[in-house]
Amino acid sequence: MTAKNCLVCASPTTQLCSGCKSVSYCSEAHQKKDWKAHKEYCTKIKEAANTFDAILFAENETYPRLIKVPWTLQPGDEYDGPMHKLDHSIWFKRPHSAVRPQYVPRWGLLGEELEHPLCFLFDDNFEVNNSPMNLCVQAVTGGRAGHRWCGNMLALRMGESYDLFESADMEEDMKPLVKYFEEYGKVIPGEYSG
Template identity: 25%
Template sequence: MNTNSLISHPCTLCCMPTTMWCSRCQNAWYCSPDHLSSDWPRHKRECAPVNAAAAQQQPYNMIATPAPVQQELIAVSALLFTPEEERSKIISVQCRPQGTLSQGICPLPLSMPPNTIILTQGLNGEALRFPLHIWYCPVALQRGSPVNRAIFRITSGAAEKAWCGPVVVLKFNGSRRQGYTDAGSNDLPALSAYFLAYK
C-alpha cells in the first residue's frame, strides 16, 4: 500500500487532521461521522454527489469514509504457454488491486486474454490447495492461431482439444481466491492433467 497517498486534511468542523471525507461529494473532510452530521445543515447546500448512486442516498445515511488510496500494481509470477515455443516460461504479470484487501476482491491482471477457467482439482481429482487461474482466448482457433506448442508438448500431443493461442496461468494464494501468489513449474503436472482431460 502506498502510504504517501494517505494525505491528511483538516476536518471541516474542528481542523483535526483526517483522511476521511463525505462519501457523497468527496470534497469535504471530517474526522468522524458525528462531525459530518453536525455540519450537515451547512454542508448539504454545497454537497454535490459524485455519481447517481450517491445522489439517491438519504442525508441521514451519510458517513465520513476514508478517501480511496492509490494502490500500486502487484506483480506475480505466472506460467506462459505460447504457440511459438516448446516449453512454458515464467513471466511477471502486473495486477491492479480491486476494492480493498478487506473486501476480498481478487486483483485484476492487466492485458490478459479474455476468458478464464479456474482449476480446483489436480491429478486424480484431488483438491488443489492453491487453485490455478487459466486465461485463454476461446476463439484463437477460429482466428487461425497456431496450435500451442508448449501445451502440445506437456500433453505429448494426446489432448482431445487443440489448445491454440497464448495461455497464461496464475495461481491463487488460497482456496478463497482473493489474490495471487507466484506460479511455477510445480504447477505443471496439474495443468498437464487438465489440458489432457479438457474437451
C-alpha cells in the first residue's frame, strides 16, 4: 500500500489532506476522525520551508508510508561540512529518546553497494523508554527481521556526506531496506572467516 490509502481505514483514495498534502483520507469523516492525531504533523509540514520525503515505519502500523520531514541547512565551517538538521521530533517523543542513524550502504549486509545509499533513524534508547516492537518492520519482512527493532523508524537517502540527506523513493528504496532488516542481526554465511 502507498500513501494513496486512507490513513484511517486504508481504502484506496485520491484525496489528499489540503493542509500538508502528504496524507490521504477517503472521506471528510475519516479526516475529522484522525485530526487530533494528525494536527501537529499537518501544521508543522504546512509551515516548513523545506521537506524531504521519508519512509515511515510506524511502530503501530502494518505498512510503510511516505511522510515529510522538515529540514534546515546548517552551513559548514572550518571543522565540519554543511549539515541537514532534520526535524523528526514528532516521531520520537518518548522520554530520553536518542535518535540515531543506521546506515544502509549496500544490498543486505554484504551485497553490492546501493546506487542510492540509505539511512534510517531509530530510537536507540528503546529499552529505557519501553518503545514497543515495530509492527511495520515485522510486517514488511513477514516476521523474518533478524533484529527486534522498536519504536518508530524513518528512512531517507544519504546525501553527499553522512550529514546530508535526500528524499527517499518508496518504489526503489523499500527492497534494500527489507533485505537489510532481514539480514541485520543474523549471522550471514561468509560474514566471518575462520
